[in-house]
Structures are given as structure tokens and as C-alpha cells.
Amino acid sequence: MTLDGLPRHHGGADDLARLLARALLAGHWQPGDAFPRELDLCDHFAVSRNQVRNALASLTATGLIERTAGRGTRVRQIGDWHLLDPLISEWMTGIDSLEPQLIREIFAFRYAAEPVVAELAAEAADSQDLARIETAWRGMCRTADDPDARLPHAEYDVAFHDAIYQASHNLVWRQMGHLLRPSIIALIKSSQERAHDHHEGLDDSLARHGQVLEAIRRRHPGGAAHAARAVLQRTAIDLGIVDASAESTP
Structure with a gap:
């Protein structure tokens, strides 16, 4: 080739x-x-x-x-492919667009895993964890409407998810969050690009992330899992994996 x-x-x-x-x-x-x-x-x-x-x-x-x-x-x-090999994780860092099938595979894993991680975070998060999640969410809100702040917005977004992995206080999930970080930011960038190309705002995504934060803050594991799944449903729409009309109301 x-x-x-x-x-x-x-x-x-x-x-x-x-x-x-x-x-x-x-x-x-x-x-x-x-x-x-x-x-x-x-x-x-x-x-x-x-x-x-x-x-x-x-x-x-x-x-x-x-x-x-x-x-x-x-x-x-x-x-x-050994996607959890630290070397592949390093190679993924900075890639703006992943191979489409790879995007779907990573998304499928996140869709299964992150509601579980959010449940654990709702049970185990301490005050420092909550502060990190909220700081990342507020950063997302500040940068959402600035077309020149797409990279900072993506970094706040991935920091939000990473903080939830860390808040699980489970060694394996914490390590998994670290290894998945480059792939998560690549997915976030891809979904952002599609949303901006279709002139869609980020208000809905911000609201869904805020619901995850609130459920974790309230120590509501079931609500945190539901809210995390709703965030990923929004991501699936932004990535073009599912059509917006097919989504059930979160």
C-alpha cells in the first residue's frame, strides 16, 4: 500500500x-x-x-x-491489536481521528464500562474527587461556545471522565482510565467535529455531564449509571453511530 x-x-x-x-x-x-x-x-x-x-x-x-x-x-x-498496551496508548496520543471501526470498538467498551464506573464513583468518591469532577465540568462549560477553544474543551471533557475513573477508588479501573485516556480524547474530538460541522450546540452534552456530576455528588449509584449512559448516547449521535431519532429519552 x-x-x-x-x-x-x-x-x-x-x-x-x-x-x-x-x-x-x-x-x-x-x-x-x-x-x-x-x-x-x-x-x-x-x-x-x-x-x-x-x-x-x-x-x-x-x-x-x-x-x-x-x-x-x-x-x-x-x-x-493490543489496545491496552501502554505503547499503543502512547501512540494514540494526539491523534485527531481514529480508524472508524476502532472508534466503534472503543465506544462499545465505554458504553458497557462507564456506567459501572460511575456507579462505583457515586459510592466511593471523596471531596477531592468531587472537586476534580466539578472543575472539569465547569471548564467544559466555559469553553463550550468558543470555536477557538475546541482543544481545551476536549481536554476538560477527558479530564471529567478520567476524574470519574479515579473516583471509583478501584485500582484496575483507575489504571484502565489512564490507558484509555488517549482513545477517549480522540473520540471526544471526533464527536466535537461532527457536532460543529452540523452546527449543533453542546448544551445537551453539557447538561448530561452535569447530571452525572449531580448523581455522584448525591451518592446515587443508579442515577449515576443512568446519567453516564445518557452521556454516551449523546456521543453515539455525535459520532454518527446512531441517528438522533432512534435515541430513547434519557
């Missing part, structure tokens, strides 16, 4: 691995596609074959590609 459109490479094997991985995660190549040959990578990026092999070893170790003697290299199916 073509290497056209990829930025020039500057650095070592780790930087080359990051560049290629980010292209894969963004959908430059699709699962099942043939991946460029070593010599083509060497020519395109003006690097040594040893550097290319070391970069490809990282992509292989994280499940992104499969190398078979005599058959070349292919992109593996998304189900084989």
Missing part, C-alpha cells in the same frame, strides 16, 4: 514505529491490507534497513501487523 501522505521521518526506530503506528490507528491502512515492504520503507523515509526492522518489530509486538516469511507483512484485524 502507498506511503503517500505520510510525514517525513526524523529520528530513530522508535520515532519511525510511532509514525507508522499512528498511520495505522488513523486508518491509513485497513485490516488485511498488505503493508509496505522493508525496502520501500527504507527508500521513502531514507533510513537503514536495520532501523526499519526494529520499527516493524514494535508494530508486530503490539499486534498491529503480522510478518510471515515468503508472504510479506499484513495489517492484522483490529481484534488482534
